[in-house]
Amino acid sequence: MAGGPGSGKGTQCEKVVAKYGYTHLSSGDLLRAEVASGSERGKQLQAIMQKGELVPLDTVLDMIKDAMIAKADVSKGYLIDGYPREVKQGEEFEKKIGAPSLLLYIDAKSETMVSRLMKRGETSGRADDNEETIKKRLDLYYKATEPVIAFYEGRGIVRKINSELAVDDVFAEVSKAIDALK
Numbered sequence: 001m002a003g004g005p006g007s008g009k010g011t012q013c014e015k016v017v018a019k020y021g022y023t024h025l026s027s028g029d030l031l032r033a034e035v036a037s038g039s040e041r042g043k044q045l046q047a048i049m050q051k052g053e054l055v056p057l058d059t060v061l062d063m064i065k066d067a068m069i070a071k072a073d074v075s076k077g078y079l080i081d082g083y084p085r086e087v088k089q090g091e092e093f094e095k096k097i098g099a100p101s102l103l104l105y106i107d108a109k110s111e112t113m114v115s116r117l118m119k120r121g122e123t124s125g126r127a128d129d130n131e132e133t134i135k136k137r138l139d140l141y142y143k144a145t146e147p148v149i150a151f152y153e154g155r156g157i158v159r160k161i162n163s164e165l166a167v168d169d170v171f172a173e174v175s176k177a178i179d180a181l182k
């Protein structure tokens with residue numbers, strides 16, 4: 001699942017997991033767990049994330065791979081949230097893990113994303129939910145991550161979902177896209 005910061009990926013992923021039972025892997029959550037562990041690596045990650053920059057490709061890919069392997073024998077399929085963030089990440093993922101069968105592109109206007117993130121920041125406690133970092137995350141999203149969508153469009157696996165709607169209406173569209181896989 002791809003989409004800008006605050007577009008609603010986390011919200012939709014939770015609903016997909018509840019309905020379809022896929023294994024949810026959020027690269028952002030994996031990174032935040034490493035930060036929370038207080039490890040040396042976590043401290044370096046924290047500094048990068050606070051600036052709204054991207055963590056080195058191999059670090060994120062290794063974390064995703066380990067998390068996938070840990071669930072391999074019980075998983076009905078994987079739902080990967082917030083990855084790849086740049087075309088190179090997508091290419092490396094395919095080399096080391098495999099090709100995805102669907103890219104759900106959760107699309108919201110930048111003003112919508114900013115206002116959702118500012119609101120989330122009131123309670124999330126996330127170091128990157130502040131005005132300055134949100135702006136950087138959005139810029140980087142348009143520069144590095146949107147090209148990822150074009151890359152997968154070339155493969156015909158992108159389903160674009162309008163996430164300006166209410167959560168349940170967005171989810172109805174997400175469900176249709178997943179059901180069409182079967």
Ligand SMILES: Nc1ccn([C@@H]2O[C@H](COP(=O)(O)OP(=O)(O)OP(=O)(O)O)[C@@H](O)[C@H]2O)c(=O)n1
Binds near residue numbers: 007009048
């Ligand atoms: N593949 C990834 C995923 C995340 N990050 C880092 O982790 C931060 C938070 O990622 P994530 O939780 O996915 O955040 P967003 O998509 O920006 O927002 P959200 O939680 O709102 O999805 C990013 O800004 C970035 O610094 C990264 O470098 N590489």
Ligand SMILES: Nc1nc2c(ncn2[C@@H]2O[C@H](COP(=O)(O)OP(=O)(O)O)[C@@H](O)[C@H]2O)c(=O)[nH]1
Binds near residue numbers: 008117120163
């Ligand atoms: N109105 C509205 N708000 C939403 C929707 N999806 C998410 N939100 C809110 O927007 C914020 C960001 O959502 P989140 O799922 O964390 O987005 P992510 O950054 O893409 O993972 C949260 O505070 C959600 O409650 C939606 O479809 N409609």
Ligand SMILES: [Mg+2]
Binds near residue numbers: 009010028082
């Ligand atoms: Mg999220």
